[in-house]
Amino acid sequence: MANIKVSNLFKEVKPSPMLQMFEAASKYTDIISLGIGEPDANTHESIIKAAADAGKNGFTHYPPVNGFLDLRQAVSQYWEEKYGLESTPDNVIISAGATQAIYLVLQALINPGDEVIVPDPCFTPYMQAIEYVYGVPVPVSLKEEEGFNMTAEALEAKITEKTKIVMLNSPGNPTGAVISREEALKVADVIKKHDLILMSDEIYEAFIFDGEHVCFATLPDMQERTFTIAGFSKTYAMCGWRVGYAIGPKNIINIMKIINIGTTMSMNSISQKAALYAIQNCESEVDKMVEDYSKRVEYAYERINNIKGLSCIKPKGAFYIFVNIKETGMKSMEFGMKMLEEARVITIPGISFGPNSDDYVRISCTIPIEQMEEAFNRIEKALS
Incomplete structure:
Protein backbone atom coordinates (compact mmCIF):
# COMPACT_ATOMS: atom_id res chain seq x y z
CA MET A 1 0.00 0.00 0.00
CA THR A 43 -31.40 34.21 -8.92
CA HIS A 44 -33.89 36.39 -10.80
CA GLU A 45 -35.41 34.61 -13.80
CA SER A 46 -34.24 37.33 -16.19
CA ILE A 47 -30.60 36.63 -15.22
CA ILE A 48 -31.14 32.91 -15.76
CA LYS A 49 -32.62 33.65 -19.19
CA ALA A 50 -29.59 35.78 -20.05
CA ALA A 51 -27.35 32.82 -19.18
CA ALA A 52 -29.43 30.44 -21.31
CA ASP A 53 -29.33 32.86 -24.22
CA ALA A 54 -25.55 33.16 -23.86
CA GLY A 55 -25.19 29.39 -24.08
CA LYS A 56 -27.41 29.23 -27.15
CA ASN A 57 -25.37 32.02 -28.75
CA GLY A 58 -22.10 30.13 -28.45
CA PHE A 59 -20.56 31.44 -25.22
CA THR A 60 -19.40 27.94 -24.31
CA HIS A 61 -15.69 28.31 -25.07
CA TYR A 62 -12.71 29.52 -23.05
CA PRO A 63 -13.09 33.19 -22.13
CA PRO A 64 -10.14 35.57 -21.61
CA VAL A 65 -8.11 34.69 -18.50
CA ASN A 66 -8.97 37.99 -16.81
CA GLY A 67 -12.65 37.92 -17.86
CA PHE A 68 -14.71 39.19 -20.78
CA LEU A 69 -13.96 42.79 -21.71
CA ASP A 70 -17.64 43.83 -21.61
CA LEU A 71 -18.05 42.55 -18.03
CA ARG A 72 -14.85 44.26 -16.89
CA GLN A 73 -16.08 47.47 -18.50
CA ALA A 74 -19.44 47.12 -16.74
CA VAL A 75 -17.77 46.55 -13.36
CA SER A 76 -15.58 49.60 -13.88
CA GLN A 77 -18.59 51.70 -14.87
CA TYR A 78 -20.66 50.48 -11.91
CA TRP A 79 -18.08 51.56 -9.35
CA GLU A 80 -17.47 54.91 -11.04
CA GLU A 81 -21.17 55.77 -11.27
CA LYS A 82 -22.04 54.57 -7.78
CA TYR A 83 -18.94 55.54 -5.76
CA GLY A 84 -16.72 57.69 -7.98
CA LEU A 85 -14.00 55.06 -8.35
CA GLU A 86 -12.31 55.73 -11.69
CA SER A 87 -10.76 52.68 -13.33
CA THR A 88 -10.36 50.95 -16.68
CA PRO A 89 -11.04 47.32 -17.63
CA ASP A 90 -7.29 46.74 -17.23
CA ASN A 91 -7.73 47.43 -13.51
CA VAL A 92 -10.30 44.60 -13.21
CA ILE A 93 -9.96 40.82 -13.05
CA ILE A 94 -12.97 38.51 -12.95
CA SER A 95 -12.56 35.58 -10.54
CA ALA A 96 -14.33 32.45 -9.34
CA GLY A 97 -16.08 34.31 -6.54
CA ALA A 98 -14.67 37.07 -4.35
CA THR A 99 -12.77 34.50 -2.27
CA GLN A 100 -10.57 33.61 -5.23
CA ALA A 101 -9.94 37.30 -5.89
CA ILE A 102 -8.65 37.63 -2.32
CA TYR A 103 -6.40 34.61 -2.77
CA LEU A 104 -4.99 35.90 -6.06
CA VAL A 105 -4.05 39.24 -4.46
CA LEU A 106 -2.27 37.41 -1.63
CA GLN A 107 -0.49 35.09 -4.06
CA ALA A 108 0.74 38.06 -6.05
CA LEU A 109 2.01 40.07 -3.09
CA ILE A 110 2.94 37.94 -0.07
CA ASN A 111 6.40 36.56 0.66
CA PRO A 112 6.88 33.95 3.41
CA GLY A 113 6.74 35.64 6.80
CA ASP A 114 4.95 38.79 5.62
CA GLU A 115 2.27 39.87 8.08
CA VAL A 116 -1.31 40.59 7.07
CA ILE A 117 -3.49 42.47 9.54
CA VAL A 118 -7.05 41.15 9.69
CA PRO A 119 -10.07 42.09 11.80
CA ASP A 120 -11.16 39.66 14.50
CA PRO A 121 -13.88 38.61 13.88
CA CYS A 122 -13.53 38.23 10.12
CA PHE A 123 -14.66 36.05 7.21
CA THR A 124 -13.11 32.65 8.00
CA PRO A 125 -11.21 32.13 4.69
CA TYR A 126 -9.10 35.26 5.28
CA MET A 127 -6.93 33.43 7.82
CA GLN A 128 -6.72 30.27 5.69
CA ALA A 129 -5.76 32.14 2.52
CA ILE A 130 -2.98 34.07 4.29
CA GLU A 131 -1.51 30.88 5.74
CA TYR A 132 -1.75 29.08 2.38
CA VAL A 133 0.66 31.63 0.86
CA TYR A 134 2.97 31.37 3.92
CA GLY A 135 1.95 34.74 5.29
CA VAL A 136 1.22 35.46 8.95
CA PRO A 137 -2.29 36.63 9.92
CA VAL A 138 -2.27 39.26 12.68
CA PRO A 139 -5.74 39.64 14.22
CA VAL A 140 -6.99 42.98 15.55
CA SER A 141 -9.71 42.40 18.13
CA LEU A 142 -12.79 44.46 17.24
CA LYS A 143 -14.80 45.83 20.13
CA GLU A 144 -18.58 45.71 20.35
CA GLU A 145 -18.67 49.14 22.01
CA GLU A 146 -16.90 50.54 18.92
CA GLY A 147 -19.45 49.01 16.57
CA PHE A 148 -17.08 46.16 15.62
CA ASN A 149 -15.08 48.56 13.43
CA MET A 150 -11.30 48.64 13.22
CA THR A 151 -10.02 51.93 14.60
CA ALA A 152 -6.90 53.73 13.50
CA GLU A 153 -5.44 53.31 17.00
CA ALA A 154 -6.03 49.55 17.08
CA LEU A 155 -4.52 49.19 13.62
CA GLU A 156 -1.45 51.26 14.46
CA ALA A 157 -0.76 49.11 17.52
CA LYS A 158 -0.44 45.94 15.40
CA ILE A 159 1.87 47.26 12.69
CA THR A 160 5.46 45.94 12.63
CA GLU A 161 8.31 46.05 10.13
CA LYS A 162 6.90 42.79 8.67
CA THR A 163 3.41 44.18 8.00
CA LYS A 164 2.56 44.32 4.30
CA ILE A 165 -1.23 44.18 3.87
CA VAL A 166 -4.24 45.34 5.86
CA MET A 167 -7.53 43.54 5.19
CA LEU A 168 -10.81 45.31 5.94
CA ASN A 169 -14.44 44.33 5.38
CA SER A 170 -17.25 46.89 5.41
CA PRO A 171 -20.12 46.12 5.57
CA GLY A 172 -18.73 43.33 7.69
CA ASN A 173 -19.19 39.60 7.98
CA PRO A 174 -20.02 38.40 10.67
CA THR A 175 -20.89 41.65 12.43
CA GLY A 176 -22.88 43.81 10.00
CA ALA A 177 -20.54 46.70 10.90
CA VAL A 178 -20.23 49.68 8.56
CA ILE A 179 -17.24 51.97 8.97
CA SER A 180 -17.92 55.72 9.00
CA ARG A 181 -16.20 58.02 6.54
CA GLU A 182 -14.51 59.82 9.44
CA GLU A 183 -12.96 56.61 10.81
CA ALA A 184 -12.14 55.33 7.31
CA LEU A 185 -10.08 58.46 6.65
CA LYS A 186 -8.15 57.92 9.90
CA VAL A 187 -7.48 54.27 9.04
CA ALA A 188 -6.37 55.29 5.55
CA ASP A 189 -3.91 57.79 7.03
CA VAL A 190 -2.29 55.00 9.09
CA ILE A 191 -2.03 52.77 6.02
CA LYS A 192 -0.38 55.56 4.00
CA LYS A 193 1.91 56.53 6.88
CA HIS A 194 3.38 53.02 6.95
CA ASP A 195 3.28 52.53 3.15
CA LEU A 196 1.02 49.48 3.38
CA ILE A 197 -1.38 47.82 0.94
CA LEU A 198 -5.12 47.68 1.62
CA MET A 199 -7.33 44.79 0.59
CA SER A 200 -10.87 46.14 1.03
CA ASP A 201 -13.55 43.45 0.90
CA GLU A 202 -16.69 45.32 -0.15
CA ILE A 203 -18.80 42.33 -1.22
CA TYR A 204 -21.79 43.62 0.81
CA GLU A 205 -21.62 47.19 -0.54
CA ALA A 206 -25.27 47.12 -1.68
CA PHE A 207 -26.54 46.10 1.78
CA ILE A 208 -26.51 49.37 3.72
CA PHE A 209 -29.28 50.02 6.25
CA ASP A 210 -27.77 52.94 8.19
CA GLY A 211 -25.18 55.41 6.90
CA GLU A 212 -23.22 55.14 3.65
CA HIS A 213 -20.85 52.72 2.03
CA VAL A 214 -17.31 54.10 1.92
CA CYS A 215 -15.25 52.86 -1.01
CA PHE A 216 -11.71 53.00 0.37
CA ALA A 217 -10.08 53.32 -3.04
CA THR A 218 -11.79 56.71 -3.50
CA LEU A 219 -10.23 58.22 -0.37
CA PRO A 220 -7.33 60.65 -0.92
CA ASP A 221 -4.19 58.94 -2.28
CA MET A 222 -5.57 55.43 -1.60
CA GLN A 223 -6.37 54.11 -5.08
CA GLU A 224 -2.75 53.26 -5.94
CA ARG A 225 -2.47 51.00 -2.87
CA THR A 226 -6.00 49.53 -2.65
CA PHE A 227 -7.53 46.34 -4.01
CA THR A 228 -11.32 46.50 -3.96
CA ILE A 229 -12.88 43.04 -3.71
CA ALA A 230 -16.52 42.45 -4.62
CA GLY A 231 -18.78 40.21 -6.66
CA PHE A 232 -22.25 39.12 -7.68
CA SER A 233 -23.07 36.46 -5.08
CA LYS A 234 -24.80 38.59 -2.48
CA THR A 235 -26.01 41.60 -4.46
CA TYR A 236 -27.74 39.63 -7.20
CA ALA A 237 -28.43 36.36 -5.31
CA MET A 238 -25.89 34.58 -7.53
CA CYS A 239 -23.79 32.64 -4.98
CA GLY A 240 -23.77 29.45 -7.03
CA TRP A 241 -22.68 31.21 -10.23
CA ARG A 242 -19.26 32.00 -8.66
CA VAL A 243 -18.50 35.42 -10.14
CA GLY A 244 -16.32 37.82 -8.19
CA TYR A 245 -13.69 40.39 -9.05
CA ALA A 246 -10.86 42.58 -7.88
CA ILE A 247 -10.20 46.19 -8.89
CA GLY A 248 -6.65 47.40 -8.34
CA PRO A 249 -3.36 48.66 -9.79
CA LYS A 250 -3.08 47.22 -13.31
CA ASN A 251 0.49 45.92 -12.95
CA ILE A 252 -0.57 43.65 -10.07
CA ILE A 253 -3.86 42.76 -11.74
CA ASN A 254 -1.79 41.55 -14.71
CA ILE A 255 0.32 39.35 -12.43
CA MET A 256 -2.88 37.94 -10.93
CA LYS A 257 -4.04 37.13 -14.47
CA ILE A 258 -0.88 35.13 -15.09
CA ILE A 259 -1.22 33.30 -11.75
CA ASN A 260 -4.83 32.48 -12.64
CA ILE A 261 -3.65 30.43 -15.63
CA GLY A 262 -2.30 27.89 -13.14
CA THR A 263 -5.41 27.82 -10.97
CA THR A 264 -8.78 28.11 -12.72
CA MET A 265 -7.40 29.17 -16.15
CA SER A 266 -10.44 31.41 -16.64
CA MET A 267 -13.87 32.15 -15.25
CA ASN A 268 -17.07 30.38 -16.42
CA SER A 269 -18.24 31.97 -19.69
CA ILE A 270 -21.99 31.62 -19.18
CA SER A 271 -21.82 32.88 -15.58
CA GLN A 272 -19.99 35.98 -16.80
CA LYS A 273 -22.74 36.75 -19.32
CA ALA A 274 -25.36 36.28 -16.59
CA ALA A 275 -23.38 38.66 -14.36
CA LEU A 276 -23.16 41.22 -17.17
CA TYR A 277 -26.93 41.21 -17.55
CA ALA A 278 -27.40 41.50 -13.78
CA ILE A 279 -25.12 44.49 -13.27
CA GLN A 280 -26.69 46.34 -16.20
CA ASN A 281 -30.37 45.56 -15.60
CA CYS A 282 -31.24 44.41 -12.08
CA GLU A 283 -30.77 47.34 -9.69
Whole structure:
Protein backbone atom coordinates (compact mmCIF):
# COMPACT_ATOMS: atom_id res chain seq x y z
CA MET A 1 0.00 0.00 0.00
CA ALA A 2 1.35 3.40 -0.97
CA ASN A 3 2.56 5.60 1.89
CA ILE A 4 1.13 8.93 0.74
CA LYS A 5 2.30 11.80 2.92
CA VAL A 6 0.22 14.94 3.23
CA SER A 7 1.87 18.31 2.67
CA ASN A 8 3.35 19.78 5.86
CA LEU A 9 1.16 22.84 5.28
CA PHE A 10 -2.03 20.78 5.47
CA LYS A 11 -1.23 17.78 7.67
CA GLU A 12 -2.75 19.49 10.73
CA VAL A 13 -5.74 20.95 8.85
CA LYS A 14 -9.07 20.56 10.64
CA PRO A 15 -12.63 21.53 9.74
CA SER A 16 -13.66 24.94 11.03
CA PRO A 17 -16.28 25.15 13.81
CA MET A 18 -18.65 26.44 11.14
CA LEU A 19 -18.21 23.28 9.07
CA GLN A 20 -18.46 21.15 12.21
CA MET A 21 -21.79 22.77 13.01
CA PHE A 22 -23.23 22.09 9.56
CA GLU A 23 -21.97 18.50 9.65
CA ALA A 24 -23.54 17.97 13.08
CA ALA A 25 -26.82 19.45 11.82
CA SER A 26 -27.01 16.85 9.03
CA LYS A 27 -28.03 14.25 11.63
CA TYR A 28 -31.21 16.10 12.58
CA THR A 29 -34.55 16.85 10.99
CA ASP A 30 -36.83 19.85 11.55
CA ILE A 31 -33.84 22.18 11.44
CA ILE A 32 -34.11 25.95 11.07
CA SER A 33 -30.85 27.44 9.85
CA LEU A 34 -29.72 30.87 10.99
CA GLY A 35 -26.31 30.01 9.60
CA ILE A 36 -26.47 30.30 5.82
CA GLY A 37 -24.54 33.33 4.59
CA GLU A 38 -26.35 33.79 1.32
CA PRO A 39 -29.64 35.30 0.14
CA ASP A 40 -32.55 32.86 0.26
CA ALA A 41 -33.95 34.27 -2.97
CA ASN A 42 -33.27 32.38 -6.17
CA THR A 43 -31.40 34.21 -8.92
CA HIS A 44 -33.89 36.39 -10.80
CA GLU A 45 -35.41 34.61 -13.80
CA SER A 46 -34.24 37.33 -16.19
CA ILE A 47 -30.60 36.63 -15.22
CA ILE A 48 -31.14 32.91 -15.76
CA LYS A 49 -32.62 33.65 -19.19
CA ALA A 50 -29.59 35.78 -20.05
CA ALA A 51 -27.35 32.82 -19.18
CA ALA A 52 -29.43 30.44 -21.31
CA ASP A 53 -29.33 32.86 -24.22
CA ALA A 54 -25.55 33.16 -23.86
CA GLY A 55 -25.19 29.39 -24.08
CA LYS A 56 -27.41 29.23 -27.15
CA ASN A 57 -25.37 32.02 -28.75
CA GLY A 58 -22.10 30.13 -28.45
CA PHE A 59 -20.56 31.44 -25.22
CA THR A 60 -19.40 27.94 -24.31
CA HIS A 61 -15.69 28.31 -25.07
CA TYR A 62 -12.71 29.52 -23.05
CA PRO A 63 -13.09 33.19 -22.13
CA PRO A 64 -10.14 35.57 -21.61
CA VAL A 65 -8.11 34.69 -18.50
CA ASN A 66 -8.97 37.99 -16.81
CA GLY A 67 -12.65 37.92 -17.86
CA PHE A 68 -14.71 39.19 -20.78
CA LEU A 69 -13.96 42.79 -21.71
CA ASP A 70 -17.64 43.83 -21.61
CA LEU A 71 -18.05 42.55 -18.03
CA ARG A 72 -14.85 44.26 -16.89
CA GLN A 73 -16.08 47.47 -18.50
CA ALA A 74 -19.44 47.12 -16.74
CA VAL A 75 -17.77 46.55 -13.36
CA SER A 76 -15.58 49.60 -13.88
CA GLN A 77 -18.59 51.70 -14.87
CA TYR A 78 -20.66 50.48 -11.91
CA TRP A 79 -18.08 51.56 -9.35
CA GLU A 80 -17.47 54.91 -11.04
CA GLU A 81 -21.17 55.77 -11.27
CA LYS A 82 -22.04 54.57 -7.78
CA TYR A 83 -18.94 55.54 -5.76
CA GLY A 84 -16.72 57.69 -7.98
CA LEU A 85 -14.00 55.06 -8.35
CA GLU A 86 -12.31 55.73 -11.69
CA SER A 87 -10.76 52.68 -13.33
CA THR A 88 -10.36 50.95 -16.68
CA PRO A 89 -11.04 47.32 -17.63
CA ASP A 90 -7.29 46.74 -17.23
CA ASN A 91 -7.73 47.43 -13.51
CA VAL A 92 -10.30 44.60 -13.21
CA ILE A 93 -9.96 40.82 -13.05
CA ILE A 94 -12.97 38.51 -12.95
CA SER A 95 -12.56 35.58 -10.54
CA ALA A 96 -14.33 32.45 -9.34
CA GLY A 97 -16.08 34.31 -6.54
CA ALA A 98 -14.67 37.07 -4.35
CA THR A 99 -12.77 34.50 -2.27
CA GLN A 100 -10.57 33.61 -5.23
CA ALA A 101 -9.94 37.30 -5.89
CA ILE A 102 -8.65 37.63 -2.32
CA TYR A 103 -6.40 34.61 -2.77
CA LEU A 104 -4.99 35.90 -6.06
CA VAL A 105 -4.05 39.24 -4.46
CA LEU A 106 -2.27 37.41 -1.63
CA GLN A 107 -0.49 35.09 -4.06
CA ALA A 108 0.74 38.06 -6.05
CA LEU A 109 2.01 40.07 -3.09
CA ILE A 110 2.94 37.94 -0.07
CA ASN A 111 6.40 36.56 0.66
CA PRO A 112 6.88 33.95 3.41
CA GLY A 113 6.74 35.64 6.80
CA ASP A 114 4.95 38.79 5.62
CA GLU A 115 2.27 39.87 8.08
CA VAL A 116 -1.31 40.59 7.07
CA ILE A 117 -3.49 42.47 9.54
CA VAL A 118 -7.05 41.15 9.69
CA PRO A 119 -10.07 42.09 11.80
CA ASP A 120 -11.16 39.66 14.50
CA PRO A 121 -13.88 38.61 13.88
CA CYS A 122 -13.53 38.23 10.12
CA PHE A 123 -14.66 36.05 7.21
CA THR A 124 -13.11 32.65 8.00
CA PRO A 125 -11.21 32.13 4.69
CA TYR A 126 -9.10 35.26 5.28
CA MET A 127 -6.93 33.43 7.82
CA GLN A 128 -6.72 30.27 5.69
CA ALA A 129 -5.76 32.14 2.52
CA ILE A 130 -2.98 34.07 4.29
CA GLU A 131 -1.51 30.88 5.74
CA TYR A 132 -1.75 29.08 2.38
CA VAL A 133 0.66 31.63 0.86
CA TYR A 134 2.97 31.37 3.92
CA GLY A 135 1.95 34.74 5.29
CA VAL A 136 1.22 35.46 8.95
CA PRO A 137 -2.29 36.63 9.92
CA VAL A 138 -2.27 39.26 12.68
CA PRO A 139 -5.74 39.64 14.22
CA VAL A 140 -6.99 42.98 15.55
CA SER A 141 -9.71 42.40 18.13
CA LEU A 142 -12.79 44.46 17.24
CA LYS A 143 -14.80 45.83 20.13
CA GLU A 144 -18.58 45.71 20.35
CA GLU A 145 -18.67 49.14 22.01
CA GLU A 146 -16.90 50.54 18.92
CA GLY A 147 -19.45 49.01 16.57
CA PHE A 148 -17.08 46.16 15.62
CA ASN A 149 -15.08 48.56 13.43
CA MET A 150 -11.30 48.64 13.22
CA THR A 151 -10.02 51.93 14.60
CA ALA A 152 -6.90 53.73 13.50
CA GLU A 153 -5.44 53.31 17.00
CA ALA A 154 -6.03 49.55 17.08
CA LEU A 155 -4.52 49.19 13.62
CA GLU A 156 -1.45 51.26 14.46
CA ALA A 157 -0.76 49.11 17.52
CA LYS A 158 -0.44 45.94 15.40
CA ILE A 159 1.87 47.26 12.69
CA THR A 160 5.46 45.94 12.63
CA GLU A 161 8.31 46.05 10.13
CA LYS A 162 6.90 42.79 8.67
CA THR A 163 3.41 44.18 8.00
CA LYS A 164 2.56 44.32 4.30
CA ILE A 165 -1.23 44.18 3.87
CA VAL A 166 -4.24 45.34 5.86
CA MET A 167 -7.53 43.54 5.19
CA LEU A 168 -10.81 45.31 5.94
CA ASN A 169 -14.44 44.33 5.38
CA SER A 170 -17.25 46.89 5.41
CA PRO A 171 -20.12 46.12 5.57
CA GLY A 172 -18.73 43.33 7.69
CA ASN A 173 -19.19 39.60 7.98
CA PRO A 174 -20.02 38.40 10.67
CA THR A 175 -20.89 41.65 12.43
CA GLY A 176 -22.88 43.81 10.00
CA ALA A 177 -20.54 46.70 10.90
CA VAL A 178 -20.23 49.68 8.56
CA ILE A 179 -17.24 51.97 8.97
CA SER A 180 -17.92 55.72 9.00
CA ARG A 181 -16.20 58.02 6.54
CA GLU A 182 -14.51 59.82 9.44
CA GLU A 183 -12.96 56.61 10.81
CA ALA A 184 -12.14 55.33 7.31
CA LEU A 185 -10.08 58.46 6.65
CA LYS A 186 -8.15 57.92 9.90
CA VAL A 187 -7.48 54.27 9.04
CA ALA A 188 -6.37 55.29 5.55
CA ASP A 189 -3.91 57.79 7.03
CA VAL A 190 -2.29 55.00 9.09
CA ILE A 191 -2.03 52.77 6.02
CA LYS A 192 -0.38 55.56 4.00
CA LYS A 193 1.91 56.53 6.88
CA HIS A 194 3.38 53.02 6.95
CA ASP A 195 3.28 52.53 3.15
CA LEU A 196 1.02 49.48 3.38
CA ILE A 197 -1.38 47.82 0.94
CA LEU A 198 -5.12 47.68 1.62
CA MET A 199 -7.33 44.79 0.59
CA SER A 200 -10.87 46.14 1.03
CA ASP A 201 -13.55 43.45 0.90
CA GLU A 202 -16.69 45.32 -0.15
CA ILE A 203 -18.80 42.33 -1.22
CA TYR A 204 -21.79 43.62 0.81
CA GLU A 205 -21.62 47.19 -0.54
CA ALA A 206 -25.27 47.12 -1.68
CA PHE A 207 -26.54 46.10 1.78
CA ILE A 208 -26.51 49.37 3.72
CA PHE A 209 -29.28 50.02 6.25
CA ASP A 210 -27.77 52.94 8.19
CA GLY A 211 -25.18 55.41 6.90
CA GLU A 212 -23.22 55.14 3.65
CA HIS A 213 -20.85 52.72 2.03
CA VAL A 214 -17.31 54.10 1.92
CA CYS A 215 -15.25 52.86 -1.01
CA PHE A 216 -11.71 53.00 0.37
CA ALA A 217 -10.08 53.32 -3.04
CA THR A 218 -11.79 56.71 -3.50
CA LEU A 219 -10.23 58.22 -0.37
CA PRO A 220 -7.33 60.65 -0.92
CA ASP A 221 -4.19 58.94 -2.28
CA MET A 222 -5.57 55.43 -1.60
CA GLN A 223 -6.37 54.11 -5.08
CA GLU A 224 -2.75 53.26 -5.94
CA ARG A 225 -2.47 51.00 -2.87
CA THR A 226 -6.00 49.53 -2.65
CA PHE A 227 -7.53 46.34 -4.01
CA THR A 228 -11.32 46.50 -3.96
CA ILE A 229 -12.88 43.04 -3.71
CA ALA A 230 -16.52 42.45 -4.62
CA GLY A 231 -18.78 40.21 -6.66
CA PHE A 232 -22.25 39.12 -7.68
CA SER A 233 -23.07 36.46 -5.08
CA LYS A 234 -24.80 38.59 -2.48
CA THR A 235 -26.01 41.60 -4.46
CA TYR A 236 -27.74 39.63 -7.20
CA ALA A 237 -28.43 36.36 -5.31
CA MET A 238 -25.89 34.58 -7.53
CA CYS A 239 -23.79 32.64 -4.98
CA GLY A 240 -23.77 29.45 -7.03
CA TRP A 241 -22.68 31.21 -10.23
CA ARG A 242 -19.26 32.00 -8.66
CA VAL A 243 -18.50 35.42 -10.14
CA GLY A 244 -16.32 37.82 -8.19
CA TYR A 245 -13.69 40.39 -9.05
CA ALA A 246 -10.86 42.58 -7.88
CA ILE A 247 -10.20 46.19 -8.89
CA GLY A 248 -6.65 47.40 -8.34
CA PRO A 249 -3.36 48.66 -9.79
CA LYS A 250 -3.08 47.22 -13.31
CA ASN A 251 0.49 45.92 -12.95
CA ILE A 252 -0.57 43.65 -10.07
CA ILE A 253 -3.86 42.76 -11.74
CA ASN A 254 -1.79 41.55 -14.71
CA ILE A 255 0.32 39.35 -12.43
CA MET A 256 -2.88 37.94 -10.93
CA LYS A 257 -4.04 37.13 -14.47
CA ILE A 258 -0.88 35.13 -15.09
CA ILE A 259 -1.22 33.30 -11.75
CA ASN A 260 -4.83 32.48 -12.64
CA ILE A 261 -3.65 30.43 -15.63
CA GLY A 262 -2.30 27.89 -13.14
CA THR A 263 -5.41 27.82 -10.97
CA THR A 264 -8.78 28.11 -12.72
CA MET A 265 -7.40 29.17 -16.15
CA SER A 266 -10.44 31.41 -16.64
CA MET A 267 -13.87 32.15 -15.25
CA ASN A 268 -17.07 30.38 -16.42
CA SER A 269 -18.24 31.97 -19.69
CA ILE A 270 -21.99 31.62 -19.18
CA SER A 271 -21.82 32.88 -15.58
CA GLN A 272 -19.99 35.98 -16.80
CA LYS A 273 -22.74 36.75 -19.32
CA ALA A 274 -25.36 36.28 -16.59
CA ALA A 275 -23.38 38.66 -14.36
CA LEU A 276 -23.16 41.22 -17.17
CA TYR A 277 -26.93 41.21 -17.55
CA ALA A 278 -27.40 41.50 -13.78
CA ILE A 279 -25.12 44.49 -13.27
CA GLN A 280 -26.69 46.34 -16.20
CA ASN A 281 -30.37 45.56 -15.60
CA CYS A 282 -31.24 44.41 -12.08
CA GLU A 283 -30.77 47.34 -9.69
CA SER A 284 -34.51 47.50 -8.97
CA GLU A 285 -34.42 43.84 -7.86
CA VAL A 286 -31.45 44.61 -5.62
CA ASP A 287 -33.34 47.50 -4.01
CA LYS A 288 -36.29 45.22 -3.22
CA MET A 289 -34.03 42.60 -1.64
CA VAL A 290 -32.17 45.14 0.48
CA GLU A 291 -35.46 46.60 1.73
CA ASP A 292 -36.68 43.12 2.68
CA TYR A 293 -33.43 42.29 4.48
CA SER A 294 -33.55 45.56 6.37
CA LYS A 295 -36.90 44.50 7.84
CA ARG A 296 -35.54 41.07 8.73
CA VAL A 297 -32.50 42.53 10.47
CA GLU A 298 -34.69 44.97 12.41
CA TYR A 299 -36.94 42.11 13.57
CA ALA A 300 -34.01 39.91 14.61
CA TYR A 301 -32.33 42.78 16.48
CA GLU A 302 -35.46 43.50 18.52
CA ARG A 303 -36.11 39.84 19.21
CA ILE A 304 -32.57 38.97 20.32
CA ASN A 305 -32.46 41.80 22.82
CA ASN A 306 -35.64 40.48 24.41
CA ILE A 307 -34.25 36.99 25.05
CA LYS A 308 -32.65 36.62 28.47
CA GLY A 309 -28.92 36.00 28.22
CA LEU A 310 -28.57 37.38 24.70
CA SER A 311 -27.84 40.86 23.39
CA CYS A 312 -26.62 42.52 20.20
CA ILE A 313 -25.96 45.87 18.60
CA LYS A 314 -27.94 46.83 15.52
CA PRO A 315 -26.12 46.00 12.27
CA LYS A 316 -25.74 48.86 9.82
CA GLY A 317 -25.22 46.64 6.79
CA ALA A 318 -24.82 43.12 5.34
CA PHE A 319 -27.38 40.65 6.73
CA TYR A 320 -25.70 39.27 9.84
CA ILE A 321 -25.99 39.87 13.58
CA PHE A 322 -23.15 39.02 15.95
CA VAL A 323 -24.94 37.95 19.11
CA ASN A 324 -23.31 38.43 22.52
CA ILE A 325 -23.77 35.23 24.57
CA LYS A 326 -21.58 36.09 27.60
CA GLU A 327 -24.51 36.10 30.03
CA THR A 328 -25.33 32.49 29.17
CA GLY A 329 -21.99 31.41 30.64
CA MET A 330 -21.26 29.38 27.50
CA LYS A 331 -18.61 29.73 24.85
CA SER A 332 -19.67 29.77 21.22
CA MET A 333 -19.26 26.08 20.30
CA GLU A 334 -21.08 24.91 23.43
CA PHE A 335 -23.87 27.40 22.78
CA GLY A 336 -24.12 26.37 19.14
CA MET A 337 -24.37 22.67 19.96
CA LYS A 338 -26.98 23.33 22.66
CA MET A 339 -29.13 25.28 20.22
CA LEU A 340 -28.71 22.55 17.62
CA GLU A 341 -29.52 19.66 19.93
CA GLU A 342 -32.26 21.26 22.02
CA ALA A 343 -33.79 23.85 19.69
CA ARG A 344 -32.92 22.38 16.27
CA VAL A 345 -31.56 25.80 15.24
CA ILE A 346 -28.22 26.33 13.52
CA THR A 347 -26.09 29.27 14.65
CA ILE A 348 -22.42 29.79 13.76
CA PRO A 349 -19.88 29.79 16.64
CA GLY A 350 -17.98 33.04 16.94
CA ILE A 351 -14.71 31.14 17.28
CA SER A 352 -15.09 30.37 13.56
CA PHE A 353 -14.34 34.02 12.82
CA GLY A 354 -11.32 34.63 15.03
CA PRO A 355 -9.60 33.65 18.27
CA ASN A 356 -11.05 36.58 20.23
CA SER A 357 -14.69 36.07 19.22
CA ASP A 358 -15.66 33.08 21.35
CA ASP A 359 -18.27 35.04 23.34
CA TYR A 360 -20.46 35.51 20.26
CA VAL A 361 -22.42 33.56 17.67
CA ARG A 362 -23.38 34.72 14.21
CA ILE A 363 -26.89 34.53 12.88
CA SER A 364 -27.90 35.24 9.28
CA CYS A 365 -31.16 37.04 8.58
CA THR A 366 -31.54 35.15 5.33
CA ILE A 367 -34.84 33.39 6.00
CA PRO A 368 -38.35 34.89 6.14
CA ILE A 369 -39.44 36.60 9.36
CA GLU A 370 -42.00 33.84 10.02
CA GLN A 371 -39.21 31.25 10.13
CA MET A 372 -37.00 33.52 12.22
CA GLU A 373 -39.84 33.92 14.70
CA GLU A 374 -40.05 30.15 15.15
CA ALA A 375 -36.26 29.91 15.47
CA PHE A 376 -36.15 32.56 18.20
CA ASN A 377 -39.08 30.93 19.99
CA ARG A 378 -37.07 27.71 20.10
CA ILE A 379 -33.89 29.48 21.25
CA GLU A 380 -35.78 31.30 24.00
CA LYS A 381 -37.29 28.02 25.23
CA ALA A 382 -33.90 26.27 25.20
CA LEU A 383 -32.32 29.09 27.24
CA SER A 384 -35.15 29.24 29.75
